[in-house]
Amino acid sequence: xxxxxxxxxxxxxxxxxxxxxxxxxxxxxxxxxxxxxxxxxxxxxxxxxxxxxxxxxxxxxxxxxxxxxxxxxxxxxxxxxxxxxxxxxxxxxxxxxxxxxxxxxxxxxxxxxxxxxxxxxxxxxxxxxxxxxxxxxxxxxxxxxxxxxxxxxxxxxxxxxxxxxxxxxxxxxxxxxxxxxxxxxxxxxxxxxxxxxxxxxxxxxxxxxxxxxxxxxxxxxxxxxxxxxxxxxxxxxxxxxxxxxxxxxxxxxxxxxxxxxxxxxxxxxxxxxxxxxxxxxxxxxxxxxxxxxxxxxxxxxxxxxxxxxxxxxxxxxxxxxxxxxxxxxxxxxxxxxxxxxxxxxxxxxxxxxxxxxxxxxxxxxxxxxxxxxxxxxxxxxxxxxxxxxxxxxxxxxxxxxxxxxxxxxxxxxxxxxxxxxxxxxxxxxxxxxxxxxxxxxxxxxxxxxxxxxxxxxxxxxxxxxxxxxxxxxxxxxxxxxxxxxxxxxxxxxxxxxxxxxxxxxxxxxxxxxxxxxxxxxxxxxxxxxxxxxxxxxxxxxxxxxxxxxxxxxxxxxxxxxxxxxxxxxxxxxxxxxxxxxxxxxxxxxxxxxxxxxxxxxxxxxxxxxxxxxxxxxxxxxxxxxxxxxxxxxxxxxxxxxxxxxxxxxx
Numbered sequence: 170x171x172x173x174x175x176x177x178x179x180x181x182x183x184x185x186x187x188x189x190x191x192x193x194x195x196x197x198x199x200x201x202x203x204x205x206x207x208x209x210x211x212x213x214x215x216x217x218x219x220x221x222x223x224x225x226x227x228x229x230x231x232x233x234x235x236x237x238x239x240x241x242x243x244x245x246x247x248x249x250x251x252x253x254x255x256x257x258x259x260x261x262x263x264x265x266x267x268x269x270x271x272x273x274x275x276x277x278x279x280x281x282x283x284x285x286x287x288x289x290x291x292x293x294x295x296x297x298x299x300x301x302x303x304x305x306x307x308x309x310x311x312x313x314x315x316x317x318x319x320x321x322x323x324x325x326x327x328x329x330x331x332x333x334x335x336x337x338x339x340x341x342x343x344x345x346x347x348x349x350x351x352x353x354x355x356x357x358x359x360x361x362x363x364x365x366x367x368x369x370x371x372x373x374x375x376x377x378x379x380x381x382x383x384x385x386x387x388x389x390x391x392x393x394x395x396x397x398x399x400x401x402x403x404x405x406x407x408x409x410x411x412x413x414x415x416x417x418x419x420x421x422x423x424x425x426x427x428x429x430x431x432x433x434x435x436x437x438x439x440x441x442x443x444x445x446x447x448x449x450x451x452x453x454x455x456x457x458x459x460x461x462x463x464x465x466x467x468x469x470x471x472x473x474x475x476x477x478x479x480x481x482x483x484x485x486x487x488x489x490x491x492x493x494x495x496x497x498x499x500x501x502x503x504x505x506x507x508x509x510x511x512x513x514x515x516x517x518x519x520x521x522x523x524x525x526x527x528x529x530x531x532x533x534x535x536x537x538x539x540x541x542x543x544x545x546x547x548x549x550x551x552x553x554x555x556x557x558x559x560x561x562x563x564x565x566x567x568x569x570x571x572x573x574x575x576x577x578x579x580x581x582x583x584x585x586x587x588x589x590x591x592x593x594x595x596x597x598x599x600x601x602x603x604x605x606x607x608x609x610x611x612x613x614x615x616x617x618x619x620x621x622x623x624x625x626x627x628x629x630x631x632x633x634x635x636x637x638x639x640x641x642x643x644x645x646x647x648x649x650x651x652x653x654x655x656x657x658x659x660x661x662x663x664x665x666x667x668x669x670x671x672x673x674x675x676x677x678x679x680x681x682x683x684x685x686x687x688x689x690x691x692x693x694x695x696x697x698x699x700x701x702x703x704x705x706x707x708x709x710x711x712x713x714x715x716x717x718x719x720x721x722x723x724x725x726x727x728x729x730x731x732x733x734x735x736x737x738x739x740x741x742x743x744x745x746x747x748x749x750x751x752x753x754x755x756x757x758x759x760x761x762x763x764x765x766x767x768x769x770x771x772x773x774x775x776x777x778x779x780x781x782x783x784x785x786x787x788x789x790x791x792x793x794x795x796x797x798x799x800x801x802x803x804x805x806x807x808x809x810x811x812x813x814x815x816x817x818x819x
Contacts, residue, residue: 196253201240203259207233211270212263213277216256216285224252225285228274230267248481252285268522271515275495287492288479295325295501296332298339300389305378306353306371307385309345311336323392325464325501327472337367342425343388344369344376354778366424392467400426442540444468447503450510450548451490452556456482459556460493461548466504473548475555487511494533495519502527509535510545510552566608572730573671577699577716583670584608587642588741589684590675591621591634592749601638602745606737607665615665617642618748632683635674639687647691669696675738677702681715701738762786765811767804775799776808787812 207214212232216225229235239245239253264270278286299312301320311332316322326332340347346368348360353372362368369376369384376384391399403426410419448463458480463473480489491513503523513519516533523531536542570582586606591599605615619638646668672688674680681700688696700715712735713721724731761783762773779797780786786794786808794805 196256197240199257200236200253200259204233204236204240206261207236207259208261208263209233210263211265211267212261213270213273214262215260215277215281215283216252217258217260218255219257223277223281223283224255225283226274226277226281228267228270230270232261232263246483248285248483267518268525271495271518271522272499272526275492275499278492279496279499285481287481287484287489287496289476289493289496295327296329297322297324297326298332298336298392299323300345300385300392304350304353306346306381308350308353309336309339309343309347309388321389321392323466324471327462327464327474331472339388339391340367341427342391343384344425345385345388346371348372350774351777355781366421441468443506443544445504446506446508446541446544448508448544448548449490449494449497450545450552451486451493452549452552453482453486453489454553454556455560457556457560458486458489459552459559460490461552461555462497463544463548463551465544473551475552477556477559487513491515491519495522498523498526503531505529505531507531507533508541508545509533510549511535562610563608566610569729569733570608573733576724576728576730577671577697577714579671579697581670582608585612585666585669586671586673586737587669588673588675588737589635589638590738590741590745591631591638592745598749599634600745600748601634602741602748603638603642604737604741604744605665605669606740609665611740612665616744618744631676632679635676635680636683636687639672639684640691643688643691643693672696672698673734673737673741674698674700675741676700677713678715678721681717685717699734701734761812762808765808767807772799772804 209231211228211230213226213228214232214236215223216227218224227235236259239249245253262273264273279289282288294313297312299308299310299318299320299322301308301310301318303319307320311329312318312322324332326335336347339345340362344367346353347362348356356372359370359373359375360368363370363375369381371378371381387399387402407419407423407426410416443465444467446465448465450461452459452461458478460476460478461473462476464471476493478489478493480492490509490511494507494509494513503526507520507523512535513533520531520533523533534541536545567582573579574582584607588604588606589601591601599621601619601621603617603619605612619641621634621637649667672684674684677700681698684698684700688694688698698717702713702715702721703711711723712731713723714734715721724734762768762776768776775797776786776794777783780789780793789809791805791809794800794808795802797805800808
């Protein structure tokens with residue numbers, strides 16, 4: 170099995186041979202020459218290598234003083250000495266305060282990923298619960314990304330599963346709608362969610378808007394930490410309904426109370442004295458680092474996530490943790506309390522910087538006793554267990570890649586495997602998919618999709634589609650000037666180089682020949698191509714493997730390498746089919762209003778709200794169109810002409 174998000178098995182800069190004494194003065198001399206122009210103000214400095222890549226990003230209260238410490242050329246650790254030796258240029262950016270410099274440093278490290286900095290590799294945004302305020306009937310929904318919708322955001326939640334579960338429970342407890350505004354405005358009768366008591370159907374007037382607003386207010390109060398008060402109000406309402414023998418209403422209140430209890434009972438450990446905090450715990454072992462993050466909001470545990478940042482093994486836990494926390498809150502606002510398992514050197518400065526971004530005071534603490542200390546210990550135990558699992562998975566993955574190299578005669582275990590597959594229906598909506606795997610398992614950020622654009626390709630011509638995909642992929646790689654050694658020099662510290670060590674094609678000798686012809690035509694002769702053809706009865710375990718210069722062969726059914734290749738092929742197949750379905754679905758649901766130039770999302774929403782559907786817009790006259798808010802006479806004429814131009818005679 171391919172482990173995902175395993176720690177980086179490649180050597181860190183500290184594992185390499187120390188820089189030669191002859192090389193060090195060169196880097197120090199470059200830094201000394203920059204001292205004359207280095208500002209004395211706070212800010213950020215960047216150290217660049219010969220290729221123009223950023224080696225290191227640092228911040229300082231005085232850039233000149235910090236640069237002067239590098240110019241000595243001696244007394245440095247091997248890691249710093251090597252970084253100095255590789256430096257040929259420096260860049261400076263001044264800031265008003267050191268806090269602003271810290272924020273800028275974190276932003277640049279996340280964006281540039283310098284090889285000598287601690288790098289937060291998993292920067293996926295977190296999910297939030299949104300209770301929107303841009304409509305008369307508030308909508309509850311999962312939200313990820315920029316907060317462009319007017320409303321209240323609650324989170325973060327560590328996983329999509331956690332936020333989806335909570336949204337479902339909120340629907341049961343507060344009967345809030347989750348449909349889009351367009352669906353809401355077009356309803357003429359309640360939907361299924363109303364029938365199963367997960368929505369109060371304000372769209373058709375089953376509940377008054379004032380009463381619905383009260384439900385939305387209760388949901389906001391519950392998510393804001395006033396859960397006990399909300400539950401007490403529901404309990405009183407249930408008892409009152411029972412006393413007046415309105416058992417149907419009492420049952421509804423009972424079900425809502427049960428849904429709220431379900432939210433709280435499934436959150437794991439729930440602190441009694443910590444209303445809002447994030448907990449960070451770091452564990453290092455075998456040259457690798459794991460940081461476990463727990464989120465606590467409204468006295469509830471909203472989940473946790475493990476991170477495996479790239480960090481030099483010579484760095485102390487506190488140094489790694491400080492850099493990680495600064496990058497972690499680059500886009501996510503910090504809570505009022507941040508608990509750490511290790512003391513950091515610049516805790517006060519970090520708290521000041523986080524408060525500057527969050528808009529409220531932030532406290533950073535290393536608790537020594539009480540419930541807060543218990544929360545940190547729990548996070549530390551999880552970090553220790555997660556790193557142990559990842560180290561075991563990394564060892565297993567290394568053995569699998571080694572076996573793959575031995576089986577197919579590769580020079581070394583591949584660090585980047587690219588697998589290609591196509592998907593279409595009789596040639597329509599044809600797409601190609603590329604998935605990538607390596608020492609860390611599936612690298613989903615490296616996946617690519619290709620909409621087949623060739624006009625000379627016969628519908629259903631899989632060979633032609635594969636040729637187009639590979640030509641576009643490797644032509645772009647050539648334009649980006651990938652090193653001839655497979656990207657090793659450009660990615661000495663990354664497990665994933667830009668150029669593949671192995672290309673896998675889902676197909677037989679025809680597909681392999683087509684792929685090999687493309688690579689030969691581009692002058693690429695150091696990337697082997699492997700074809701996987703299904704067996705006679707398309708049974709798993711009976712696959713035929715095609716490699717240039719060898720007769721087709723099979724692997725033993727229990728061979729771990731066979732299982733690895735099946736996983737790669739199946740993932741490529743899944744990705745290609747999913748991409749094809751998404752493209753087909755997008756074309757099926759595309760609105761005719763999307764084709765009108767000058768009609769953006771706001772006007773489109775206004776038209777749909779007013780007329781109920783695109784068909785209603787198409788049937789409307791010019792005068793009716795002008796009555797829509799935001800639609801002037803010229804725009805009304807544009808919309809009318811779009812739907813009626815086909816019926817006009819020349």
